[in-house]
Amino acid sequence: DGGITQSPKYLFRKEGQNVTLSCEQNLNHDAMYWYRQDPGQGLRLIYYSQIVNDFQKGDIAEGYSVSREKKESFPLTVTSAQKNPTAFYLCASSRGQGKTGELFFGEGSRLTVL
C-alpha cells in the first residue's frame, strides 16, 4: 500500500547523542516535511523539501539537520545542539509544486531524552 513510513516509532536517547529519524514515502510525492508536535503547541515546521537535493528551514530548524538525496527519503537528525528534543515528530509528504494540496502523514516517532 502507498503511504509514509516513519521509524522508529519510539526512541530513547541520552543527552549529547545525535539521533536520526527515518521517513520513507512511496507516493511519488515531490515535497516532504518534518514537523514537531508538543502538547498545547500544535505542529511546528522544522524543515521541508520541495525537490530532491534541496530543502529549506522551517520555523524551528535550530538543532536539526536533514538530507534529501532520494525522492522517497527525507531523514531528520536531531543533534546534541537541540536543547529540548523530547517530542513527537511527524513526517509528511505532498505533491508540492505550486498550490499545495493534501499532506499525507506518517504515524510519527516519539523521541525521549533520558
Place this chain on the structure above:
Amino acid sequence: GNSVTQMEGPVTLSEEAFLTINCTYTATGYPSLFWYVQYPGEGLQLLLKATKADDKGSNKGFEATYRKETTSFHLEKGSVQVSDSAVYFCALSGWDSSASKIIFGSGTRLSIRP
C-alpha cells in the same frame, strides 16, 4: 508571515451536540485552508479543505466555509459522536512562493461524552 489561530481547547460535548471550532488566519493573497484530524496515537489525516473564497469543504458530517471577508474557516458538525473525539488542526497553505510551507494552528482537543 502567514499564521493560523484556533480556539483553545479542550472542548467537551455530549453526544449529538452541535460543534463549532473556530479558526482564523492571516495571509496575503488567496491561501488554501484545511482541517486535519488526529486520533489518539496516530498521525494527522486530512478531514476537509477549501481552496478559494466561499468554498465549502465537507466530509464525515463536518463542514467548513472559506470566508475571506472574515479570514475564517470555522469547523462545524451538527451532531457529534463519541468517535469524533480527537485533536483537530486548522492549517493554511500560501498561494505564492510560500505554497509549500504549510502552517498549522495549535490544535483543539475534542472529547465527546456518551
